[in-house]
Amino acid sequence: MKNSSTYKATDVIAGFECRPGIYTLNGASAMLHAVNFTIHSSNATGCSVVLFRRGNTEPFAIVPIPDSYRIGDTWSIMIYGLDIFEIEYCYRFSGEYAPEKGLLFDEKKNILDPYARAVTGQSVWGKKAPGDGSYHGRITTDKFDWGNFVSHNIPFSDLVIYELHVRGFTNSLTSGVAHPGTFDGVIEKIPYLKKLGVNAIELMPVFEFDELYEERQHDGNLLMNYWGYNTTCFFAPNTSYASKVEYNHEGDELKNLIRTCNENGILVFLDVVFNHTSEGNEDGSVFSFKGIDNSVYYMLAPNGKYVNFSGCGNTMNCNHPIVQQFIIDCLRYWVIEYRVDGFRFDLASILGRSEDGTPMENPPLLKTIAYDPILSGCKLIAEAWDAGGLYQVGSFPSWNRWAEWNGRFRDDLRCFLKGDNGMAWAAIQRITGSADLYPPERCHNASVNFLTCHDGFTMYDLYSYNTKHNEANGWNNTDGDNSVTSWNCGYEGETDDREVMGLRMRMIKNAFATLFFSRGAVMFYAGDEFCNTQFGNNNAYCQDNEVSWLDWSRLKKFREIHDFVRDMIAFRKKHEVIRHATNEGAFGFPDTSIHNTTAWNKNTNDHDHVIGVMFAGKDQKGNDDAVFIGINAYWEECSIELPALPEGYDWNIDFYTFVPYKKGTDFNALIYRNGNKYSLKPRSVIVASAIKKLGLYR
Known part of the structure; x- marks a missing residue:
């Protein structure tokens, strides 16, 4: 808690003693006797702080920030006498409402602080918050004890990355954990991961998201934003992943997970989604960036419509200086406050587009991230493509810092292993480090080799289905990847046929052997080591059920595959010549x-x-x-x-x-x-x- 005793109140506004705040301190920060609120908007004409009592939907106070408290495009106010344990807050902005010009100001609209460290109403998974559905911020305190935490400097090519979804990893009763579907549930499985040989976990989105965003019913099943790739707030942890409510110290359970991983030699990477937000397109909600500076934070067409390089309705204007700074602030925050070891950037090619959407040769945002001194120890991994057709595997701007999900590795080796013609040389290139894609000076830290991830088939399904089976998603099986790189080994779906199952087990072992023998970092999807299945669904983004939850009972049934994976990882670690040229x-x-x-x-x-x-x-x-x-x-x-x-x-x-x-x-x-x-x-x-x-x- 910062000392505000040297800052004396200068005014009384809406019954509160106030003074100009600390303009460089973004968000809401607890001081000794006050709370500092700072926010930016280049197009708003006015800004107010809206205060709520905890759990209430109607404000008990609205504190307008005087024009004299504004410097440039920054409003900052220090409000005295607030009990941070009993209040929630948001903002309201006044200004022009002209959608055709990209302006969406509404002085009656509650707007969530993008820098909020916690968001209310999200702590119980699948439960709507009461009221009008607007999001409030909460002020947090940081008393977490990191002990003797020292980051592990694991060389990139030594990484064995395990991609997992926090809820899906343990939510099934078969997981046998005391706190299913939570950060604590993941902690309970750390001994398992350590024995397996994993030295890094990549958490699918853990920033606050609303799982009920665009919820819908299909065949009697509730479909939701299960994966979490539609972010509500970038500085706040997803509170529904905590096993208990953490008022004003939100994030402690995630910090405990990261600390425990560190104690066991396991790095933690976060999957971050800066390419779009959950505010959607013209028909979407206005609850944060849209109501603050819509034309700054999003790429807009000349008519005010949203450009959609993300495939999710909008596209963040990542190389606008204000948005650049926001993203840098966010990454620094998670490294400083949560000690994360790296980031995987979803649809990272969008981060290299200019304000008009043109791909840039030297994108300032990517370069700034690469050279930022606080981020210098972080692993940076790009999903080097986007939904607008930009594909940069092998050409993503790197400054010898950015690695890539090697989609060519996945596609080429899948095709070769199932017997496609003309793939032998490509397979050799992928196994030996993809020198055709990456120059020698990059080969040691450029390629994340993988055959499976959350997008697409699980390893078991890769050799159990010829085609996707996404009917349960409600889009008539039109969603998901249509590429034909899988093979059902002679029968579509589940079977007891011993010959078919024997061939499937062989193909899975072939795939894992090739993956772990390849030069570059390696990654696989949680549950692949015991043949977890999604029943042919290769796009389970909306399935909060047995389709997505790991079935840990398969660990006993497919112990052979688990042991093969464990021992191939050990073999890789034993033989440095595999990992390092x-x-x-x-x-x-x-x-x-x-x-x-x-x-x-x-x-x-x-x-x-x-x-x-x-x-x-x-x-x-x-x-x-x-x-x-x-x-x-x-x-x-x-x-x-x-x-x-x-x-x-x-x-x-x-x-x-x-x-x-x-x-x-x-x-x-x-x-x-x-x-x-x-x-x-x-x-x-x-x-x-x-x-x-x-x-x-x-």
Whole structure:
């Protein structure tokens, strides 16, 4: 709480002692005897602070901010005698109402402070707040004890990122946690994540959002803003994710989650949505930015209509100086107050568009974020495309700071693994670090490799469905991705057919083996390690039910896949040559080499379905190390030749996906070998490492 004893009241307004506030202190901040309110608007002609008693919908006071308290476009007032534990607040702005000019001022409209640290009426999931539906801000105090918190500097290419939805992760009764669907519920699963080998979690949106935004009924089911990509307030945590009400210390449970992750060596990234807000288009609500400075915060057409590069009704005007500053302030706030380790930026290409929507070569916002001293230790990950057709995978402005969700990795390897022609060379490029997309100086921190995420099929569904099944979303199955990169392995949907299920398990292991053998950071979606299903729904954004909630009972049923994932992660961590290019190689081999049915033959054609990649270099003790992945994506048995190792060394088969996986299995005895040629069964993968010779296997 800041000391206001040196600031003396100079006026009485609406019965309150007041004085000009601290103009650089955005939002509502508790002082020793007062509350400081500061907000900006370049087009408003007047501004008032509206005060409510806690839980009330009618204000008990409206405090107009005098023109003399305005400097430039900033209103700031210090109001004395307020009990922050008993009040809520918002603003009202006066000015011109002319939608065709982008002006939407209404002096009777309650407007939420974009800098509010907490928002009222959102603490119970799925329950509407009483009254007119307007949002109020709450003033918070910060007494959270971070202890000896020190951020972990995990190299980018060492990251194993686990993307999760806070509610969906534990809301099912099968999770077995005491606080399902909450930050505390995630905390209860940290030992599980640590044993799995995850060292970073990426939380889908945790800024305050209204899950009942655009709620609707379909076939008797309530559909809602479940994912949370329609933000209500960017500085406030989503209070419905807290297991208990946190009046005036909102965010403590999230901070506890971040602190506990830190204690267990796990980084926390936030999925942030600065490309649009939940105010929508011309038919949407006016509750925050629209009522403050609509033409500043949003991209507008000349007729005042909203430009829609986000696909969600509006587009934030990210490179306007005022909006730039807001975004920087927000990111800094979450790093300083919540100690987050990084951010994934939804539809990040919008952040690189100019005020007229044109893509910029050196967007000032992205550059400022890249060089900001407070954000310098953060991982910055871009979803390098938008709904307006801009696709920047491999070309997103980076300043050697921005990484990208590598959508090409996902698409190319999905196609190769299911047997598509003409994909062998692309698959090799993705496994070896996507050098065709990223120059050498960026390869170590540019690519987040993934095959699944919240958008699209789960890993299990990827090999259980040929087409999406989104009928439950209420759009006649027209929503969601239409690309054909999945394969049902011979039967659409759930089946007990042992042959089909055996093939599915093999394909899932193939996918995970390839992912964890690839250079770059890796990411997968929560529950994929135990074959969680969304029943073919590849766009479950509105499904707050068993479609989206993880079914933890599948952990027992699909323990083989879980253990395979756990041990592939451990293998990746053991062999630094997978994660880091050394340029020096080992055993007389280069750092990276490409093979097919014949060792050292790197030529591919449109009909090749067998590839091999070897990484060679020094291990952590300075000893020579080499690892090899051989992939047979063909539907018949094929052989692959591994490079001959120096005298005294041999290849050990650490993983072979054709047979059921169990830790400790001697896979060398389960695969036919003739010299350095190995016979790979249809649609199977081997992962091998060089060891001191123990004998030959046949």
